[in-house]
Amino acid sequence: xxxxxxxxxxxxxxxxxxxxxxxxxxxxxxxxxxxxxxxxxxxxxxxxxxxxxxxxxxxxxxxxxxxxxxxxxxxxxxxxxxxxxxxxxxxxxxxxxxxxxxxxxxxxxxxxxxxxxxxxxxxxxxxxxxxxxxxxxxxxxxxxxxxxxxxxxxxxxxxxxxxxxxxxxxxxxxxxxxxxxxxxxxxxxxxxxxxxxxxxxxxxxxxxxxxxxxxxxxxxxxxxxxxxxxxxxxxxxxxxxxxxxxxxxxxxxxxxxxxxxxxxxxxxxxxxxxxxxxxxxxxxxxxxxxxxxxxxxxxxxxxxxxxxxxxxxxxxxxxxxxxxxxxxxxxxxxxxxxxxxxxxxxxxxxxxxxxxxxxxxxxxxxxxxxxxxxxxxxxxxxxxxxxxxxxxxxxxxxxxxxxxxxxxxxxxxxxxxxxxxxxxxxxxxxxxxxxxxxxxxxxxxxxxxxxxxxxxxxxxxxxxxxxxxxxxxxxxxxxxxxxxxxxxxxxxxxxxxxxxxxxxxxxxxxxxxxxxxxxxxxxxxxxxxxxxxx
Numbered sequence: 001x002x003x004x005x006x007x008x009x010x011x012x013x014x015x016x017x018x019x020x021x022x023x024x025x026x027x028x029x030x031x032x033x034x035x036x037x038x039x040x041x042x043x044x045x046x047x048x049x050x051x052x053x054x055x056x057x058x059x060x061x062x063x064x065x066x067x068x069x070x071x072x073x074x075x076x077x078x079x080x081x082x083x084x085x086x087x088x089x090x091x092x093x094x095x096x097x098x099x100x101x102x103x104x105x106x107x108x109x110x111x112x113x114x115x116x117x118x119x120x121x122x123x124x125x126x127x128x129x130x131x132x133x134x135x136x137x138x139x140x141x142x143x144x145x146x147x148x149x150x151x152x153x154x155x156x157x158x159x160x161x162x163x164x165x166x167x168x169x170x171x172x173x174x175x176x177x178x179x180x181x182x183x184x185x186x187x188x189x190x191x192x193x194x195x196x197x198x199x200x201x202x203x204x205x206x207x208x209x210x211x212x213x214x215x216x217x218x219x220x221x222x223x224x225x226x227x228x229x230x231x232x233x234x235x236x237x238x239x240x241x242x243x244x245x246x247x248x249x250x251x252x253x254x255x256x257x258x259x260x261x262x263x264x265x266x267x268x269x270x271x272x273x274x275x276x277x278x279x280x281x282x283x284x285x286x287x288x289x290x291x292x293x294x295x296x297x298x299x300x301x302x303x304x305x306x307x308x309x310x311x312x313x314x315x316x317x318x319x320x321x322x323x324x325x326x327x328x329x330x331x332x333x334x335x336x337x338x339x340x341x342x343x344x345x346x347x348x349x350x351x352x353x354x355x356x357x358x359x360x361x362x363x364x365x366x367x368x369x370x371x372x373x374x375x376x377x378x379x380x381x382x383x384x385x386x387x388x389x390x391x392x393x394x395x396x397x398x399x400x401x402x403x404x405x406x407x408x409x410x411x412x413x414x415x416x417x418x419x420x421x422x423x424x425x426x427x428x429x430x431x432x433x434x435x436x437x438x439x440x441x442x443x444x445x446x447x448x449x450x451x452x453x454x455x456x457x458x459x460x461x462x463x464x465x466x467x468x469x470x471x472x473x474x475x476x477x478x479x480x481x482x483x484x485x486x487x488x489x490x491x492x493x494x495x496x497x498x499x500x501x502x503x504x505x506x507x508x509x510x511x512x513x514x515x516x517x518x519x520x521x522x523x524x525x526x527x528x529x530x531x532x533x534x
Contacts, residue, residue, distance in 0.1 A: 001027070004172070005173030006533060008118060011121050013125065014124045018198070019199065023176075024176070026194045027176045028179060029233060030230055034190075037220070040222065048255075048289070053405070054254060054255050054257075055258060057258070057259065060259075060261075071326050072268065072269055072271060073326050077208070077209040078161075078328075080392065083370060085105055087106070088108055089109060090123065090126060091135060091136075094126040094127070096373065098158060102370070102376050104367070105161070106163055107162045108214075109123050110192075111441065112441045112451050113441040114435075114436045114438075114440055116439045117531075124199070128199055130160070133152070164192030164215075165191075166217030168521060169521075169523070170186065171187065171188045171191045172527075172528070173533065193234075197211050201234070201244070201245070210245065212246050214247070214250060218249055218251075219253045219256055224249060232270075246271065247272065248271070249274050250274075251263075251314075251318055252275075252279075252284065254281070255288075261324075261325065264327055271327060273330055274321070276318050276332045278311070278332035280456070283456040286298060287456075290464040297465065297470060300418055301457055302421070306356065307359070313403045315365075316363060317408070319398050320364075330369070333369040334352060334353045334370075335454065337349055337371060337447060348447075350375070353370070366393055368383065418472055418474065421472075422465070423486055425457075426458070427490050428445055428446070428454070429455050429462075431445050431450075433509055434505035436452070437501040452522075462478075462513040462514070463512075463513050463518055466478055466479060466480055487509065501530075508525070512525065
């Protein structure tokens, strides 16, 4: 394992010879299986695109019909997850999350982190210091504000659950050479997971918690089994008892929604629960059905809410599946965020979040996500009202739920695409990509918290609307030329600043939204083109 990225202050504390040797072992054992799983993912996507809908698998029916098995469930510090805060792992955001009062912090090295080399390794340093109670940060002074010091002051800090990058992403600042002499970029998943586990797993156990992970973007139980094998090997290599590592899997792809029980089963010794990753789930549906005709076209992004029938079916099936097997069901993130300088915006955000969390708690979820500390009391009040002193509601089995494949695939909403919706997708997509290119992964835009998943919805809707010959409610045909005009108008309207990346962002947005081909993830070309150091 060769380091190609530049060294910077304290990076050698993470990229030690022993840590690199551990990463090499992970790649020796699991890199080829990762490639096989990604090839299978591509095959399944091709089948769906050509008319073969996902379905509940016949070859795993025995797993679903066997009532006897249960999962390992919560580890120490994960028993009560009623409110979890999500965010990137830079020092300032790490300290804010630890002081937030949430029960759990999703330390996000995935969609809320722009994977610059400094962010990837700097995030590991933040987590290393946070776990050892030695993290502090001083913001630089500017003309507008003096330097500010940040420290962890909370008596009780959230349990850390770290989210590594998905199987599809690579880390090009590390080059792995396999046993046959073939060299290539390392796996982003194995790098993020491996460095965190190697440096912190035993320390976490000694402090009464455990090495816990959120697993993103899975599309099958075979992909989940690969992660379980990684966990088992890591426990053996680090001298940890089997089952010490616990994972929460995000159900955020359409194929995974049809294999929830199978995912729980293959990870049963290591899994604590499932999470309803709503934004990536919507993106996955658009991606898989982008060429299947008008009946699979969704309206404006703002109209695709959690109460539309196919999203209700997906979340109710998740709660039922989890509780049937003793796993936590964790709700998703409402994108609305408060603005401390605008009471009206804050009141509207609190109202939206309160309704969202009221629905989740009433549906049987054991906890939920928020993206801003000021929303923790709002979300907690809704779960406190249902849970009381109980840490969860696993006993609520939801036997009333009977979700069919047809319900999961019924995308009829009965709403229109509007010109405002097209323009909003263009504006949000370009503004988010611009921030991402500057190293920011979670960005407040128009009082919504945007990350890579919401940007994916924006650009994939544009692509689908163009290729499915859609028109707006105002009668405007959505064409490549018309949207290109909107891109130009949008960029011309931005207030420019020194070092902005709007031109690069507009070029990339045009490539992933207006091109003939559909990149499976916009972050793949964006990373290779703009974030990899020479």
